[in-house]
Amino acid sequence: MKKRIFIFITIFVVMFFVLCFFFIQIKNSTESCKVLVIKKTYNYVDTYDEIGQIDIDLYVSNKNSFITEKKSVGNCYIKSNQEKLEVKLLDIIDRKESVKINNELYYLYKFSFSIAFQTEADIEFSFIDAFLEMSYPDEEIEINIGSFYYLKVGTLGDDQNKLLLPKIRPIVNNINNNKTLVGINIGFENLKKDEILVTNVRLLSANAVFSGNEFKTLESEYSSSDNIDTILGYNYDYNYSEENDISFKISNSIDCIFPVKYKNDYVVDKAGLLIEYKVNGNIYYYYINEFLFFSSMNYNLNESNFEVYSYGNR
Amino acid sequence: MKKKILFILCLLTVFLSGSTVKAATSTGHDDFMNIYFNGNERLINQYSEDEVKEISGNVKKKIFGWSTVYINYNTKVKYDGKIIFSKINKTDIPFYFEYKLKEEEINTKSVNVNGSVSTKITGTIQKIKTTLNGLLGVDVDYEDENKNTTEILTMIEMDIMPNKKVTMLTTGDAFVTSGYSKYYLFGITIKKGLWETIETETIYYELREENV
Numbered sequence: 001m002k003k004r005i006f007i008f009i010t011i012f013v014v015m016f017f018v019l020c021f022f023f024i025q026i027k028n029s030t031e032s033c034k035v036l037v038i039k040k041t042y043n044y045v046d047t048y049d050e051i052g053q054i055d056i057d058l059y060v061s062n063k064n065s066f067i068t069e070k071k072s073v074g075n076c077y078i079k080s081n082q083e084k085l086e087v088k089l090l091d092i093i094d095r096k097e098s099v100k101i102n103n104e105l106y107y108l109y110k111f112s113f114s115i116a117f118q119t120e121a122d123i124e125f126s127f128i129d130a131f132l133e134m135s136y137p138d139e140e141i142e143i144n145i146g147s148f149y150y151l152k153v154g155t156l157g158d159d160q161n162k163l164l165l166p167k168i169r170p171i172v173n174n175i176n177n178n179k180t181l182v183g184i185n186i187g188f189e190n191l192k193k194d195e196i197l198v199t200n201v202r203l204l205s206a207n208a209v210f211s212g213n214e215f216k217t218l219e220s221e222y223s224s225s226d227n228i229d230t231i232l233g234y235n236y237d238y239n240y241s242e243e244n245d246i247s248f249k250i251s252n253s254i255d256c257i258f259p260v261k262y263k264n265d266y267v268v269d270k271a272g273l274l275i276e277y278k279v280n281g282n283i284y285y286y287y288i289n290e291f292l293f294f295s296s297m298n299y300n301l302n303e304s305n306f307e308v309y310s311y312g313n314r
Numbered sequence: 315m316k317k318k319i320l321f322i323l324c325l326l327t328v329f330l331s332g333s334t335v336k337a338a339t340s341t342g343h344d345d346f347m348n349i350y351f352n353g354n355e356r357l358i359n360q361y362s363e364d365e366v367k368e369i370s371g372n373v374k375k376k377i378f379g380w381s382t383v384y385i386n387y388n389t390k391v392k393y394d395g396k397i398i399f400s401k402i403n404k405t406d407i408p409f410y411f412e413y414k415l416k417e418e419e420i421n422t423k424s425v426n427v428n429g430s431v432s433t434k435i436t437g438t439i440q441k442i443k444t445t446l447n448g449l450l451g452v453d454v455d456y457e458d459e460n461k462n463t464t465e466i467l468t469m470i471e472m473d474i475m476p477n478k479k480v481t482m483l484t485t486g487d488a489f490v491t492s493g494y495s496k497y498y499l500f501g502i503t504i505k506k507g508l509w510e511t512i513e514t515e516t517i518y519y520e521l522r523e524e525n526v
Contacts, residue, residue, distance in 0.1 A: 157473035161408070164478070168521040179516050224485055224518035225392060289471055292415065296516045 033065035035309045036099075036106050038301065039146035041207045042130070044115070045272035045289040046152050052115035054078070054087065056132060056145055059099055059106035066136055067311065068092050068109050074135040076113060078148050080127035085150065087113035089134075101301070115150060125150040126206040128263055144307055146266040147207035158286040162279055163196060163250075164189040165286075170224055170293035171231065171257065175238060179296040181208070181260055181268050182228040182238055185218065188275075189253040196250040197278045201258060204272035204290075210258040212244025218255045224294070231257055238262055265304050269294055341393075343424040343512055348394040349490065355389050358426065358492050358510045366508060369494045373506075376498045384493040386510075395484030395517065402526055403474040411480065412471040427509040470521075479524045486517045 036059035046052045060067050070092045078085045095108040111132075130148035134141050158164075167187035172179050184203070190196050203210050216232065228236045240263040248254065260268070270293060275286040341349050342359040349357055361369070372383045399413050474480050492510035496503045 155473075156471055157408075158475070161475045164475075164525070165521070165523050167523075170518055170520075172516065172518060223392065224520070225487055225516075291470065291521065292519050294516055294518045297513075298515060 033067055033311050034061040034104065034106070035059065035067060035141070035143060035311065036101065036306060037143050037145055037309075038299070038306045039144060039266050041147040041149070041205055041266045041268045041271070042145065043149045043205045043268070043271040043290050044151070045156070045204055045287060047156060048119055048152055048154060052150065053090070054113045054115060056111045056113070057095070058109050058111055058143070060109055061104060061106050063107055066139070067141070072136050074137075076135070077133040078127070079131050079133055080129060083125060083127065085115065085125050086117070087115050090114050119152050122154070123152045128206050130206075139311060141309065141311060143309055147205070147264065149204060149206040149271070151204055151272065153287050156287045156289050158284070160284050162190070162192050162284065163275065163277060163286055164191055166253070167255070168273070168291065171222065171226060171228055172224055172294045173228055176265070176302065177300040178267065179294060179298070180238070181293050182236065183231065183257050183259045184293070185222060185255070185257050187253065187255045188250050190250045192279065194279050198246065198248050198250065198275060199278055199283070200245045200247070200274070200276040202274040202276070203258075203260060204274055205268055207263050207266050208260050208268045208271065209240065209243050210246060211261045212246045215246050215256055215258045218257055228259060232259065342426040342510070345396050345424055346393045346512055347396065349512070350392040351389065355386055355490070357490070358385065358428070358508045361508075366494070370506065373494055373496045375501065377501050378498060380495055380497050382493045382495040384491070386490045386492045388489045388491055391488050391490050393486055393488050393512070395486055398482040398484060398519070400479065400481040401474055402479040403476055404526065406476050408473045408475050410471070411474050413482070415470070424512045425509070428507050477526050479526045481522045481524070483520055483522070484517050485520065487515045489513045489515060
């Protein structure tokens with residue numbers, strides 16, 4: 001009798017656990033999965049022979065979701081409304097960080113992609129509104145990641161050795177409670193006897209540009225956290241209006257501030273630079289690949305800089 | 315009896331010994347070359363012994379546990395950080411230089427302790443531990459304290475011309491919290507000491523190119 005009771009209890013316990021397991025599986029498979037993305041500006045500059053890499057942080061609400069299954073991911077693209085750039089998924093890494101937003105828990109994953117294409121001429125992709133498209137067997141997802149800029153050039157640096165940059169210093173102020181790159185202080189030094197005519201200085205980004213009309217030469221030193229209004233001497237408007245070329249001459253050396261204007265609110269923490277200059281009528285280009293200007297440990301979310309997408313799980 | 319005395323002595327040695335972190339910089343923090351306060355505030359290594367004694371006297375007595383008197387509490391400062399790299403080309407030809415700046419090289423929290431308090435006490439006093447903040451009630455949690463820190467943050471590549479030196483350094487904004495703490499057991503001070511934390515809020519990166 002005791003033996004029968006023991007067998008009965010054992011079967012009951014095993015059945016209970018099997019049913020629990022199935023219920024959990026069913027619950028997971030019917031649960032929707034949310035993906036939260038904080039929109040930012042992705043700026044990259046590579047040489048022709050280099051393979052670029054783009055890392056995108058996505059916050060996923062369900063750890064068992066198909067979104068983070070690397071083997072399920074098919075074709076991937078970074079695209080705008082008109083153009084498309086193929087990228088290849090390298091890895092999906094659990095960053096071991098969770099975030100609770102509006103009482104919903106999200107887990108942080110880094111999606112790493114390579115940008116592998118060959119070119120023998122300069123090529124530029126500039127998407128003010130960029131989307132990450134990833135195809136899965138039963139679903140295709142499209143996420144607005146912010147802005148995207150990618151440039152491939154022949155050489156980086158000043159291969160003519162005519163121009164020296166004694167200083168690249170970011171000016172970062174608090175705008176809408178977020179640290180924002182509002183200007184770049186660049187020093188120039190002419191290494192040759194001939195006068196250098198700078199014909200343009202560009203911030204290589206889809207979202208942010210230098211304000212050509214408002215660049216100015218500096219007489220005193222400023223620190224990275226100094227107020228742009230104080231440096232320029234008036235209340236600076238960082239909203240994009242129009243793009244103008246920047247032109248000035250360098251006989252010996254010069255220290256300049258280039259104020260930054262924005263087309264949208266997405267943070268620009270790194271970007272490449274281009275200095276276009278002429279010596280004796282010949283034109284030269286000085287490219288700097290993406291330079292990290294600042295990193296901030298605090299970031300304020302507001303409705304314009306993040307988005308949440310919902311997907312059905314399989 | 316001898317064994318008991320030996321055991322109590324060992325126990326006292328364990329209790330009274332504390333970790334002391336010494337830094338090679340004037341600030342007492344390896345990653346911060348200079349700290350600039352807005353007012354008359356100071357770092358703990360700028361206090362004289364008499365001043366420390368006076369601060370120590372202000373710590374409230376307790377029966378059990380830690381008691382702290384704060385010197386600075388999340389005081390905003392500016393700082394000069396360390397040189398990330400400095401490279402000279404003394405040859406006749408340009409050379410290609412590639413530098414990968416990794417997360418592990420960016421220390422966002424520095425602790426300086428004196429006396430018998432341990433670095434763990436500063437773990438409870440933390441203002442900035444989030445990368446996200448703000449309007450939506452965001453709460454960030456790290457599942458793994460020993461996060462993989464080898465992730466590449468950015469890469470700088472450039473040709474360094476003959477007789478040129480390229481340096482990358484950091485400055486930034488941070489918060490300083492410091493104090494004097496005592497640990498009481500049945501009203502007796504078991505541990506005591508000065509401590510200080512510097513937590514980075516923003517790091518600014520600056521590139522300098524010079525003739526050599």
